Amino acid sequence: MIWADDSLALASGVGYHKAMTAPILVFDSGVGGLSVLAALRAALPGLPVVYAADNAGFPYGTKTELEVATRTCALLGRLSERLRPRLIVIACNTASTIALGHARAVLDVPIVGTVPAIKPAAERSRTRVIGVLGTQATVRQPYVDRLSAEFAADCRVLRHGSARLVELAEAQLAGQTVTAADVAPELAGLLDQPGGDRLDTVVLACTHFPLLLKQLAQAAPPQLGFVDGAAGIARRVAYLLGPGAVAAAQGEAPPGRAIFTRADDHVDALVSALKAFGLESTEIL
Numbered sequence: 001m002i003w004a005d006d007s008l009a010l011a012s013g014v015g016y017h018k019a020m021t022a023p024i025l026v027f028d029s030g031v032g033g034l035s036v037l038a039a040l041r042a043a044l045p046g047l048p049v050v051y052a053a054d055n056a057g058f059p060y061g062t063k064t065e066l067e068v069a070t071r072t073c074a075l076l077g078r079l080s081e082r083l084r085p086r087l088i089v090i091a092c093n094t095a096s097t098i099a100l101g102h103a104r105a106v107l108d109v110p111i112v113g114t115v116p117a118i119k120p121a122a123e124r125s126r127t128r129v130i131g132v133l134g135t136q137a138t139v140r141q142p143y144v145d146r147l148s149a150e151f152a153a154d155c156r157v158l159r160h161g162s163a164r165l166v167e168l169a170e171a172q173l174a175g176q177t178v179t180a181a182d183v184a185p186e187l188a189g190l191l192d193q194p195g196g197d198r199l200d201t202v203v204l205a206c207t208h209f210p211l212l213l214k215q216l217a218q219a220a221p222p223q224l225g226f227v228d229g230a231a232g233i234a235r236r237v238a239y240l241l242g243p244g245a246v247a248a249a250q251g252e253a254p255p256g257r258a259i260f261t262r263a264d265d266h267v268d269a270l271v272s273a274l275k276a277f278g279l280e281s282t283e284i285l
Contacts, residue, residue, distance in 0.1 A: 023048040023257075024237065025085035027076060029060040031173050031270060032166065032208030033091030034277050036114065037256075039230035040089070041278060043238055046251035051279055052079055056262035059166050060094040061135025061206065068137065072099035073106055075261065078285065080107055087240060089233060090114060093134055093205050097141040112236050116144055116205035117229040122152035124225065129156045129198040131190040134205030136161030144205075158196060160189035162206075169208035174269035180218035187219050204228040255280035 024040070026033050030053050037051055057063070057071045072095045076088060088111045090096045090103070096113030104111050116138065121130045130152060132139055139159040148157045165186050172178040190196055200223050204210050210228045217226065238246050258279040260267050271282060 021048065022084055022086040023050045025049075025076075025079055025083055025088045026051045026091050027054075027072075027079070027088060027095070028052075028090075028092040028207060029054050029058045029095065030166070030170055030208065031273070032169060032206060032211065033089075034173070034273075035207050035210040035228070036089060036091035036230045036233050037277055039234040040237060041253060043231075043234040044241075044246065044249035045253045046249040048254050049256045049278070050079075050083055050085070050259060051256060051274075051277075052259040052261075052285070054261045055264070055267065056260075058170075059135070059163060060092060061137045061161070061166060062163055063137065065098050065137070068095055069099040069102050073102050075285075076103050076107060079259070080109055082285075085109060087112065087237060089237065091207050091233070093207060094137045097138055097143045110240055112233055112240070114207060114229050114233060116147060116203045117227045117232070118144070118147040118157070118203055119151035120232075121201045121203045121227050122155050124227065125155060125201045127198045127200045127223075128154055129158065129195050129200065131158045131160065131196075131199050131202040132205050133160055133162065133165075133186070133190060133202050133209060135166065136163065138205050156195050156198075158190050158193050158199065160186070160193075162186040162189065165212060166206060166208045169211040170266070172211065173273040174266055175272070178212065178215055180215045183212055183215045184219040187216060191221070200224060202226050253278050258282045259285050261285050 024047055026037050026049060054075055060068050088109055090100060090113045093114050096115055100113040116132050139161045168178045168182055204226055256279040258274050263284045
């Protein structure tokens, strides 16, 4: 499921041109949102994009709801004033499940958020046992209860919160080697629960986790599949932008920008990976 404004009104003439060239802002606490950016690039390759990571507040998954909501809204406010984006994607399950409503209340820009892909997981499951693998903050949210009740009422829904997978995804993009053995203990957090032997579908409920899909698949039993919401986000963004913007975004990708909230060695180590995602320049907010 994806939250978003119902419409994106674009003016005609000069205003329309400015709207068409205004960037999409993709926001996360770290590099997890790059999995969403990849889906956006695949669907809309010519879309101007600015990627913003709140690495000074990383990780969000171990913070309180108040901390996440306060940081998310404050930073999106600053970034919106500076960049004038035509649309914001909160490419972070934790920030979306906690702060999206607050952000939409204070910002005059369409916002697309990310929540656990429980509906498609339930549709795919044959055993009727699915897992939600996210951060500690995401898996405890009442929104997960509501999604489970609405879309997976006949399923057993297991949950596990992992800060370690977030760290491993960040480390991998910084050039470190991550193996199936590294991720296996986190997957065991689901598989070792009662009913875990019948688990056949896992929701990757943190945008960092698809970056480790290869290792997770290697560590998983043969019957286990994984789903995430990145492609759905890209479809929703395309719908909100409208046919004209989608047609214009099929050309060559313009150089993207990455913005971080703190300069440190980790950001320096990410430069090569960021360029692989089309983010050619890096700056500090």
